Amino acid sequence: MRRNLDEADQAIVERLSRDARVSNREIAEQLGVTEGTVRARVKRMEEEKLIRITAVTNIDRFKDAALAYIWIEVERSGQTKVVAEKLAAIVELGFVGVMLGRADILAITMVRNAEHLAEFLHQHISVVEGVRGTRSTLGVNFVKHDYRMARIVS
């Protein structure tokens, strides 16, 4: 288990979750702490993988982008972890999780349309050793994604 953020951490993260290009000095002034404190806490939170500071792009600003949920069944249950690890290495996949229920693995990716999804499954997923079959659903309206939270893995 990772430690929970304390109050001082939370105040810094709250500011950074709105705009992480803000300077440490500005955060320090707003919170009434020293710049060194802000720098040290941000560094520590990043090193402990409690936060990740990254660019996110707005899917609504790009043409032909839909989210695809790919539910994957493996040949033998004992292969699940190895298959999931292979899938996690595929750059196009934004989410890979070993699941309890519905399927063995859930993978999520962004595609242009149904044809692109079919091509992606054929070229990248079905060829992975141990994949028995897939079921996919294609998003038609991406209503919400709170990008301020995720499982930080790497």
Next chain:
Amino acid sequence: MSDLSTSAASGPIDLDTMDQAIIALLRKDGRMPYRAIARELNIAENTVRARVRRMEESDTMRVVAVTDIEAAGYGMLLAIGVQVEGRSPETVAREMAAFPEVFSVNVVVGAQDIEILVVSRDQAALNELITDKLGAVPGVRRLTPALALDVLKNQPDWVPFHAA
């Protein structure tokens, strides 16, 4: 109103290779100094600043802190399929999006009408979320959940900015 703020309201945007190179560096390290980005891409620091500002102001890109769900106190992550009857999936999706534990909502085509991702502090909170909150949303016929036992990758690089 300037052209920029008008264009920010709607419509797709095309990013050139330099914009994409800047985004790629900021995805890896969102706090990379402008000067370091400029050096890496062999362009002027002012160009980097201007392009980052343009992409931020047009609501194309944001640089943000993402908090680990476990560090935020959530021990469980689930993917739940939602079947809807008697109401439009869009309406039900919007009502589900109002719950803070529901961090991703997609209207989909297939066996399910909506796919959502949720987090929960523990089993008791999960029971309350599924039974009392999500199950009670009018139009929800059936919830089909799957619990994530292990998340190997979660990099939500492409997301809608509204309602976040």
